Each structure stands twice: as structure tokens, then as C-alpha cells.
Amino acid sequence: MSDHDRELLNPETVLSIPLKKTDPVELYLPLRKLVASKYSESDAQKVESVLETLNKCRRDMVERRGDLSLPMQRDCLIHYFKCLCMVEPLFTSLSSDADTDPIIFVWYDVFNSEHEDGVSSQRNAIQLEKAAVVFNLGAICSQIAVSCDRTTALGRHLSMEAFKVAAKFFFQLWKVFAKDVVSATLDLTLLFAEFLHHLFSAQASELELQQQLNNNDASYALQQHRCALAFSSVSKLYFRASILIRNVSGAAARKHVYAFDQSWVTHLRQKMTFFQAEASQRQSSILPKSEQPDVFSRVTSCALDHDAECVTEILVRGICRRSIKPQQIYVDLILSEYNPFKIMKDGKLVAYPWDTPPPYPTDSAILSSSLSSSSSDILAFLPLKKSEPLNLSESLRSYFVLKYSESVAKRVEGLLEMLHKLRNEMLRDGLSLPFRRDCLIRYFKCLCMIEPFFPMNASPNPPIFVWYNAINPQQDSSQHNIHLEKASVLFNLVALCTHIALSCDLTTIHGHRLAIDALNDALHRSLWLWLESEKASGTIDLSEQYSRVINDEILRLRSKLSHPQSDVSSLPEYPASAYDRSTPRYLDVTEQFLLGYWKTHSLLQEICEAPCLDLLSEVSPVKIKDGNLVANATLEAPNLAMEHELAETQQ
Structure with a gap:
């Protein structure tokens, strides 16, 4: 970046917004009473853990806000939003029952410091609550972005990702949640949601532009072309935000704008003017169509000859490279030690408090191995690949x-320690299927x-990965290529998912659903396996031909399980259209909660696609602290306790 560019792009000039405030309200007692009366006492017992956690999250959100760090406030809001979406059908029942006292939420306008004109909602309570929580999720992400040290490469990257997530939350508020709110405060109107979406998109794009200006991994012409396009894109975003905030219609909206800190309006006007001028000046740098490469990707790495200051940023960027996640929920809801929501065999839903660190039981x-006798020989006996021990962290x-x-x-010792520990655990014998699966995912x-x-060309002694053929253990592959390691881990994940599916008790509803989701998970992992295998010449079990055979067998078994046998479909309350979520049918309260969880799980995966932000969380195994990657000491005790319990179980 030239001195001129550094002067023009000042990383300190970014904006964030405060969180909306609300009045306390009791949720557990009225909602539990409603479930017991509308369904049954046993149903109330099945979901009371979710209702308790819902109540605690809201209380913490209101009363503990000043005591919580920004990442912890984000964790609390996300957990509360999940619980809120799970219980949404209960509010529908409340609004349609004239004999039941409604739950009333009161929220205040975030831009009115005197808390005047607070809005309450009775019959559309859940719509107001969800919109306000989505607003606060966007707001807290904007505050996280501003709190990052943007004078460092890592800080700029984290700030950029946080602004992107904030923009996505306000996009959802604009397009989905604000539309259903009646008599909302002006900060929840479509206009302000759209304005905030464009504002934070512009700030994220500006930080991304800074990284492009620092990047030297392309030719000069291509680099100039990218920067010219980026200046034009940022210019349009700031222009849209500035127009929205200045040209509002209606006396109330104009009064609202004037209640803003006027430096906001001035700031936006200056940004718009600057980027418009720079975009016009750089217009000549845009390459003609015939010279443009086929694909223009966003900046995904630092310059190849990066300096020491970029190391932690590169490591953090790496975790975003595989951010696409499968949409299956039963595998995590039943088997993952790191998912705070659990389904028990008796149908009970357990929700662990947002601030309780994993692992969870x-x-x-x-799992009962009830299917292996009738399954295909390939999947029933698909072994895991073995590897030689390796101190990769050293x-x-x-x-x-x-x-x-x-x-x-x-600065990166915490990550290296976790890497060494996970690889050792991955190779241990006698691990349970759920524990090994979590270990493989975290190691990947x-x-x-x-x-x-x-x-690692600069290393005199780069690590050598040695993996044995799963089909013929006499054959092995030894390479420095990390793609061999990744492909082998993915192979084991695919195999492990099939083992889980083949071990499920299909006489239960949740066992049947878990089997289907485990097979879907295996198919998802196999796609990444193909990509990684192409980059490493491994043993025959990693070949495309063998992968296709496994994939076909998984598809065949999934098709078989997707049409349940008569002994399974005749179970009480068995949902014949369990995987056709668009089919209207009667749902018991647990099913309704699970459907709400599935919807919000999908939504949050779409919005919060920056796993690097999870490294700021207090409940992340590896976290960022003062720009360093450290092992989270708060998780060490429960992890050790779980390992001790596991060892005793295996004896």
C-alpha cells in the first residue's frame, strides 16, 4: 500500500451502534404452564430444560450485560435466539387464546437516549422479540468489529468478518424479521434496517479493500484492477447508506435522524465523496473483458512473502476455508459433546446454559449395532485408516x-498444543464413536x-505424514503433503459416520433419524474428500474410483432408510414425513421445538459463516487473546474429567 493510500484509508473511522434495551419479563412459568395445559405434564417435563435456559438467557441479556465481554454477549444472544425460535409455536398458541394472559415484551428505541417512545407488543410479541434480538446480534457484532485492533493484520481481518456478520443480521432484519413487527420503534423499521445493512457492508468492504491494497500475490495490472473494482463497490455502498439516512420521509423519521450524533451524517458524506472520487480516478485501471481472468475471488490469504505480524491472521483465515457445514442436526443434537442442545432417548430436550463450557454428556x-447384519459388506466393515504417530506441533x-x-x-503455542493433543487422541484405540467424531472434526x-x-520449504525437517491403506494395511503412503493428512482425516470421518449409521437402533424414532443424518453427513464429508484426494497421491483407498464405490453404497443405504419399514413406521407418533418438513401435519411439542431449532440452526449457519469469530468466544477450545492463539484453560478441567470418565468406562 502506498503512503497516499494509507493516509486515505484511516482504519479508526468506523462506526458501531449500541444494543437495544428492554424490560425484564418472566418466561418460564407461563410457558411451562401453557405446555402442561395444552399438551401434558410429561410433555412439559420433556421441554422444561429449554424453557429454563430461555428464561436464563433473557435474564442475563437484560441484567448481566454490563458484566459480560462482547463475545460473551454474542454467545448469550445466539443461544437465546435459538431457544426463542424453538418456543415460537407456544406464542402462537398464546396469541390465539383469549383466556390466556399474553406475555408482553417492551423494547426501547436504541437511538433515543432518554428511552422515550418504548414499544410494547401483546399479540405479536414473538415477532417483536425476534426482531429486537436480531437487531442486537447485528449491533454486538458491530461493537466486536470496532473493538478489534485494526492496526494489525489479524485485527483487521476479525473486524472485517464481524462487520460482514453484522451486515447479514441487518439484512435478515430488513428482509424478514422487521416485516412482521407491528408498531415498532423507528430503529426496527425497514428503512433503518436497510441503512444499517449497507453501512456495515461498506465498512467490511473498506477493510477488505485495505487487505487488497496490502496484497502482492498478483500481477500489478490485476492488483490495480481488483482495487479499482473494490473502490467502486465501496463507493456504491456508502452512497446507498448516505442516501437512505438523509432522504428519509415523514416527520417522525426526520426527527429520528436528527436525534443521531450528527457526526454520523458528516462521516457518511465524507466517505461517500472520497470513495466516489477514488473510484472515478481508478476507473482506467479496470481491465478490458478480454484480459480479465475467469474468476475473481475475494482476498483469501496474505501476500506469500508475509511478515511475522501476519502469522496469526493466516492461521485464523485458515479456519474460514472450510466454513460450509452440513445441515444435519440429529448427529450433533444426540452425539456431539460440544452441542449445548441434546435429545435424549426418551425424547427429552436438554439445553445447557449458554455460559456452561463443553463438553456435555x-x-x-x-447406538445398538442393530443394522450391521443387513447392511452392505463394504459399509459394515469399512475400517478407519491408521497412521504413524507424529509430533506435528514440534x-x-x-x-x-x-x-x-x-x-x-x-503467539501460536495454544493452537500447536491443541493440534498435538487432538492428533494423539485421534489415533487412540477404544474411543467411543461420538468422541472420535468430535476429535476428528476439531483436528480437521x-x-x-x-x-x-x-x-514448509524453509524447514530443514518438515513433518512426514504416514498413512496406511484402510483396505490393505501392508501398503502405506509417506508424504510431506498436508493434503494427504486432510484426505485421510476426511476418509475416517466418512467411515465413522457410516459406522454411526450402522450402529443406530432403528426401532426408535431418534435412532432412525440419526442414521439418516449420519449418512447425509458422510456424503457431505465425501465431497471434501474428493477435493483433498486430488491434491495428494495417496493409497488406493483415497482414489476417486474407491470413493465413488463408497458414495454409491451410502446413497443406496440412505435410500433404503428413507423409506422406513413397517415395524418402524407403526411406532406411536412416528412422523411419516419426518424429512419432508414442508408437509403439514400434527406436531407434538417436542417436534415443534426441534423444527424451530432446525430453522434457526440453518439461518445462523448462513449468517455466522465466520468461524474465526468463534475463537473470540469464552467457550472456544482455542481462543484469541491479545493477538495470540492460546489454549482455553477454562475448558481443561471438564475435558480432563471427561477423559478420565471415558478411561474408566473402557476398563
């Missing part, structure tokens, strides 16, 4: 010391973080 009772630490410095190596995420540093 899993319910493996639905090799990486030596590399960072040699290429950068001892201080850089210390760590591999994605360190991938940009491979091949």
Missing part, C-alpha cells in the same frame, strides 16, 4: 522459530488453520 443409547514450532522468531512461535479444523504454511 451424550446419549449413546440409540515441527511447526521449529518452523515458526526458524522462519520468523521465538516470539511468533509463542486445526489442519485448515495451518494449511497455508505448507509446504
Whole structure:
């Protein structure tokens, strides 16, 4: 970046918004009473954990806000939003029952410091509550973005991702949630939601532009072309935001704008003017169509000859490279030690408080090996690949010391420690299926973080990955190529998912659903396996031909399970259209909660597609602290306790 560009793009001039405030309200007692009366006492017992957590989240959101860090406030809001979407059908029942006292939420206008003109809602209570929570999720992400140290590469990246997520929340508020709110405050109107979406999109794009100006991994002409397009894009976003906020119609809206800090309006006008001028000046740098490459991707890495200051940013960027997640929910709801929502065998829903660190107990009772005798030979006996032990963290630490410095190596020690621990656990014998699955997933995420540093050409002793053929253990492949490691881990994930599916008790509803989701998960992982296998010449079990055979068998078994046999479909309350969620049918209260969870789970995955922000969370195994990647000590005790309990169980 030239000195001129540095002067023009000042990273300090970014805006955030405060959170909306609300009055306390009791949720647990009226909602539990409603479930008991509308359904049954046993149904109320099945979902009371969710209702208790819902109540606690809202109380913490209102009363503990000043005591919580910004990432913890984000965790609380996300957890509350999930619970809120799960209980939404109960509010529908409340609004249609004239004999039941409604739950009344009161929310205040965020831009009115005197808290005048607060709005309450009776019959559309859940719509107001959801809109306000989505607003606050966007607001807290904007505050996280502003709190990042944008003078560093890592800080700019985290700030950019947080602004992107904030913009997505306000996009959802604009397009979905604000439309259903009646008599809302002006900050929840469509106009203000659209304005905030464009504002935070512009700020995210501006930070991304800074990274493009710093990036030298392309030719000069291509780099100038990208920057010219970026200046034009940022210009349009600031222009739209500025027009929206200045040209509002109606006396109330204009009064609302004037209640703003007037420096906002001035700031937006200056940004709009600057980027318009820069875009016009750089217009000549845009390449003609015949010279443009086929694909223009967003900046995904630092310059290849990066400096030590970029190391933590590159590691954090790596975890975003595999941010696409499958939409299956039963695997995590039943088997993951890190999902705070659980389905137990008796149908009970358990929701652990948002501030309780993992791991959480899993319910493996639905695994019974009841299907293996009738399944295909390939899937029933698909073994896991074996590997030679390797101290990967030692090799990486030596590399960072040699290429950068001892201080850089210390900044990433937490990640390297976690990497070493997960690889050792991955190779242990006797692990339960759920525990091994979580271990493989977490290890794969760590591999994605360190991938940009491979091949480690500057290292005199790069790590050698040794993996044996799952079909013929006498054959092995030894490479420095990290894609062999990633492909092998993905192979084991595919195999493990099929093992889970083949071990499910299909005489239960949740066992049947878990089997289907496990197979869907296997198919999802197999797509990534193909991509990684192409980059590593491994053993025959990683070949495209063998992968196709496995894929076909998984599809065949899934098709078989998608048409349940008569002994399963005749179970009480068995939903014949369990996987056709668009088919109207009677749902018991647990089914309604699960449907609400599925919807919000999908929505949040779409919005919060920046896993690097999870590294700011207090409940992340590896977290960012003062620009360093450290192991989270608060999770060490429960992890050790779980390992001790697991060891005793296996004895």
C-alpha cells in the first residue's frame, strides 16, 4: 500500500451502534404452564430444560450485560435466539387464546437516549422479540468489529468478518424479521434496517479493500484492477447508506435522524465523496473483458512473502476455508459433546446454559449395532485408516522459530498444543464413536488453520505424514503433503459416520433419524474428500474410483432408510414425513421445538459463516487473546474429567 493510500484509508473511522434495551419479563412459568395445559405434564417435563435456559438467557441479556465481554454477549444472544425460535409455536398458541394472559415484551428505541417512545407488543410479541434480538446480534457484532485492533493484520481481518456478520443480521432484519413487527420503534423499521445493512457492508468492504491494497500475490495490472473494482463497490455502498439516512420521509423519521450524533451524517458524506472520487480516478485501471481472468475471488490469504505480524491472521483465515457445514442436526443434537442442545432417548430436550463450557454428556443409547447384519459388506466393515504417530506441533514450532522468531512461535503455542493433543487422541484405540467424531472434526479444523504454511520449504525437517491403506494395511503412503493428512482425516470421518449409521437402533424414532443424518453427513464429508484426494497421491483407498464405490453404497443405504419399514413406521407418533418438513401435519411439542431449532440452526449457519469469530468466544477450545492463539484453560478441567470418565468406562 502506498503512503497516499494509507493516509486515505484511516482504519479508526468506523462506526458501531449500541444494543437495544428492554424490560425484564418472566418466561418460564407461563410457558411451562401453557405446555402442561395444552399438551401434558410429561410433555412439559420433556421441554422444561429449554424453557429454563430461555428464561436464563433473557435474564442475563437484560441484567448481566454490563458484566459480560462482547463475545460473551454474542454467545448469550445466539443461544437465546435459538431457544426463542424453538418456543415460537407456544406464542402462537398464546396469541390465539383469549383466556390466556399474553406475555408482553417492551423494547426501547436504541437511538433515543432518554428511552422515550418504548414499544410494547401483546399479540405479536414473538415477532417483536425476534426482531429486537436480531437487531442486537447485528449491533454486538458491530461493537466486536470496532473493538478489534485494526492496526494489525489479524485485527483487521476479525473486524472485517464481524462487520460482514453484522451486515447479514441487518439484512435478515430488513428482509424478514422487521416485516412482521407491528408498531415498532423507528430503529426496527425497514428503512433503518436497510441503512444499517449497507453501512456495515461498506465498512467490511473498506477493510477488505485495505487487505487488497496490502496484497502482492498478483500481477500489478490485476492488483490495480481488483482495487479499482473494490473502490467502486465501496463507493456504491456508502452512497446507498448516505442516501437512505438523509432522504428519509415523514416527520417522525426526520426527527429520528436528527436525534443521531450528527457526526454520523458528516462521516457518511465524507466517505461517500472520497470513495466516489477514488473510484472515478481508478476507473482506467479496470481491465478490458478480454484480459480479465475467469474468476475473481475475494482476498483469501496474505501476500506469500508475509511478515511475522501476519502469522496469526493466516492461521485464523485458515479456519474460514472450510466454513460450509452440513445441515444435519440429529448427529450433533444426540452425539456431539460440544452441542449445548441434546435429545435424549426418551425424547427429552436438554439445553445447557449458554455460559456452561463443553463438553456435555451424550446419549449413546440409540447406538445398538442393530443394522450391521443387513447392511452392505463394504459399509459394515469399512475400517478407519491408521497412521504413524507424529509430533506435528514440534515441527511447526521449529518452523515458526526458524522462519520468523521465538516470539511468533509463542503467539501460536495454544493452537500447536491443541493440534498435538487432538492428533494423539485421534489415533487412540477404544474411543467411543461420538468422541472420535468430535476429535476428528476439531483436528480437521486445526489442519485448515495451518494449511497455508505448507509446504514448509524453509524447514530443514518438515513433518512426514504416514498413512496406511484402510483396505490393505501392508501398503502405506509417506508424504510431506498436508493434503494427504486432510484426505485421510476426511476418509475416517466418512467411515465413522457410516459406522454411526450402522450402529443406530432403528426401532426408535431418534435412532432412525440419526442414521439418516449420519449418512447425509458422510456424503457431505465425501465431497471434501474428493477435493483433498486430488491434491495428494495417496493409497488406493483415497482414489476417486474407491470413493465413488463408497458414495454409491451410502446413497443406496440412505435410500433404503428413507423409506422406513413397517415395524418402524407403526411406532406411536412416528412422523411419516419426518424429512419432508414442508408437509403439514400434527406436531407434538417436542417436534415443534426441534423444527424451530432446525430453522434457526440453518439461518445462523448462513449468517455466522465466520468461524474465526468463534475463537473470540469464552467457550472456544482455542481462543484469541491479545493477538495470540492460546489454549482455553477454562475448558481443561471438564475435558480432563471427561477423559478420565471415558478411561474408566473402557476398563
